[in-house]
Amino acid sequence: MKLHEYEAKAIFKSYGIPVPESEITDKKVENIDKPVVVKAQVLVGGRGKAGGILFANNTQEANEKIEELLNKEIKGEKVEKVLLEDMINIEKEYYVGIVIDRNNKQAVVMFSTEGGVDIEQVAEKTPEKIIKYYVDFDKEFQPYMARNMLIKAGIPSPEISKIATIISKLYKAFEDMDGSLIEINPLVITKEANVIAADAVFNLDDDAYYKHDYKQFEEFSKQDKSEFAYVDLDGDIAVIGNGAGLTLASMDIVKNSGGEPSCFLDVGGGSNSETVQKALRKALSKDGVKGVFINILGGITRCDEVSKGIVEVYKDYPNVKFAVRLMGTNEDEGRRILNENGISFETTMDNAAKKLMEIIQSN
Structure with a gap:
């Protein structure tokens, strides 16, 4: 579950992290x-x-x-x-973040002097500017660890103690609330030499709901009323189907074709254009999604309604690549709508997945 900036900053403030x-x-x-x-x-x-x-x-x-x-x-x-x-009188901008490394089963604390820009760009173009520290979940993150990171990053001595304290408090909030991602970008040094979290990102682990009272957060009530099943994953290909089994099979096809799913999203049966639009916007709200694989086997779900929803969202995401496998009720009309709007479609899952990877790799 993602928190809004104002919610994340309220938590930061409660942990003693300065915010505007x-x-x-x-x-x-x-x-x-x-x-x-x-x-x-x-x-x-x-x-x-x-x-x-x-x-x-x-x-x-x-x-x-x-x-x-x-x-x-x-x-x-x-x-x-x-x-x-x-308004803040900004002198410098840094980046601080913590994320779960699921492969190594550790938390990763990250710091960069390249604050205020997309950290993905920094990772791609100048990865040496991101200092990382891996933390086992059964161990504490100590202030000296943060200081060592900052020394390695070349941070001036007067700033090290202040920033290290904030990183330690950020890790404490991340740990206490079962976070999956927490970021301050930028962490600002003001002209008055104060350190302030100018922005805040905080994502909570869906599987930890039973341990916390999350009713105070906006997205909790919205998730309860969701019209579809959504699971966040680590890749860059959104996978959408109608039916849990079909969506799982779609994920396997994407992986076999060389892609990594960014989400599992089952729109269920009987989805109309509006539901499809909501589902797509949910999948595409995640940073770094390069492509969308949509697998629809229409029974009570009408293919033309699905296509209308896809086309509406496609207009807003011209840089994201779409591939669709569309079969069933009103499939001819659905395919016509996709074809007129330049959206790739296939009649088999294999072909659709391969087509999507070809489109992505050719750009």
């Missing part, structure tokens, strides 16, 4: 007497580039920006709330 003074709202505000950042609260990456972060100097400007964002969709997600934060 802020206010969450879903309507206009009465008084702003200093410069603020107006930030859309959406669970998608790259919201800044998509126009989801704006700036204001007074009440009138702030309300104009609030109204603009509340009437906006960012990467297919409607903005329901915005976060108003005090």
Whole structure:
């Protein structure tokens, strides 16, 4: 489960991690007497580039920006709330993150001097700038470990103690709440030499719900009402089918074709265009998804309805590659709709998976 930025920052604050003074709202505000950042609260990456972060100097400007964002969709997600934060005098930007390495069964603490940019780009272009420390789950992450990371990264001595303390507190929050991912990007050094978490990402492990009271978080209630079954995975190919068995088989086909599933998503039987759109937007809300494999065997599910939903989402994600296996009720009409919109479709799972990998590898 993903937390919104304002929820993650409330947790950070409770663990003693400095965050900007802020206010969450879903309507206009009465008084702003200093410069603020107006930030859309959406669970998608790259919201800044998509126009989801704006700036204001007074009440009138702030309300104009609030109204603009509340009437906006960012990467297919409607903005329901915005976060108003005090403007920060930024001197430097760093990156801190912790994630689960499922292959090694360890937590990985990461630090980089390249804050404020996509960490995936840093990993791809300059991996040497990411310092990593692997932690066994039965052991504690000690402050000296964080200090050693910072020394290795070449951080100035006056900053080391402050940043190491924040990394230690971040790990404590990650551990206590059964996190699967936690990030501060950027972790800011201000012109006044303060260290502040300017942004926050916190994903919680779905399998740990029974240990915690997550009803306070927005996405918990939404997940309970979900129209489809979704499981987050580590790859970059979203796998969508109608029926659990068919979706599992689709995952195997994708792996056999050289891909790695980024999710298991079963839209179930009788899905209409709207349900398919919601499912696709859910799958594509995850960063790093390169392709979508959709496997539909239509019975009560109409292929033309599925195609309409695919086409609507496809318009918003021109850089993501789609491949569809579509058979069953109204399949001819469904294929016609896909064909007219330039979306690849096949009549077998094998061919669809191979086609998708060919498209991805050719770009």
